[in-house]
Amino acid sequence: MKSVNYTLYVCTDRHLMSSKTVEESVEKALSGGADIIQLREKDISSLDFYNTAKRVHEITKSYNVPLIINDRLDIALSINAEGVHLGQSDIPASIAKKIIPSDMILGISASTAEEAVKAEKDGATYLGIGAMNPTSTKTDAENVSIEELKRIRAAVSIPIVIIGGINKNTIPLYKGLGIDGIAVVSAVVSQADISASAKELRELWLR
Numbered sequence: 001m002k003s004v005n006y007t008l009y010v011c012t013d014r015h016l017m018s019s020k021t022v023e024e025s026v027e028k029a030l031s032g033g034a035d036i037i038q039l040r041e042k043d044i045s046s047l048d049f050y051n052t053a054k055r056v057h058e059i060t061k062s063y064n065v066p067l068i069i070n071d072r073l074d075i076a077l078s079i080n081a082e083g084v085h086l087g088q089s090d091i092p093a094s095i096a097k098k099i100i101p102s103d104m105i106l107g108i109s110a111s112t113a114e115e116a117v118k119a120e121k122d123g124a125t126y127l128g129i130g131a132m133n134p135t136s137t138k139t140d141a142e143n144v145s146i147e148e149l150k151r152i153r154a155a156v157s158i159p160i161v162i163i164g165g166i167n168k169n170t171i172p173l174y175k176g177l178g179i180d181g182i183a184v185v186s187a188v189v190s191q192a193d194i195s196a197s198a199k200e201l202r203e204l205w206l207r
Contacts, residue, residue: 032198131164
């Protein structure tokens with residue numbers, strides 16, 4: 001598998017986005033420097049998800065940026081997406097690994113070092129760790145402490161992306177911890193200028 005840049009990982013949210021369409025939101029995030037896009041759809045039909053994913057994939061391919069499909073392994077496979085991201089209540093990573101192509105990215109959510117170690121052992125390509133802070137996009141998520149984040153980083157060798165209330169005010173808290181990228185939702189897609197917000201966050205993280 002070719003190396004993946006996780007620096008600015010932008011997740012879509014049709015309920016929070018400032019743009020008229022998911023496609024427009026993705027295009028603007030990419031023009032601002034998003035390194036990876038996750039298509040997250042919770043409230044639309046499978047057919048609508050599939051069709052949206054196909055259209056979004058055309059956009060991400062034009063920027064040579066990987067598209068990760070959230071939760072839906074079937075959608076990811078059907079459009080030949082670069083990756084799929086699964087939570088702790090989704091199909092187990094070990095099973096997904098048997099189904100997906102060998103070069104498909106497999107992201108797994110984890111909030112403890114134990115979950116992280118198991119995910120790596122089961123074949124995860126990277127980990128999404130969170131929620132780091134209270135967030136409107138996942139109100140049921142337990143917050144992960146800085147101490148637990150450090151434990152996770154020490155326990156696994158695969159890339160780590162942090163998610164949950166990551167914005168220009170919270171970014172400084174996570175620098176110097178060996179984290180590979182920041183996953184953001186509202187800090188980019190809800191902003192009036194999506195492209196400028198993406199550019200600003202990416203620069204803040206890399207500074």
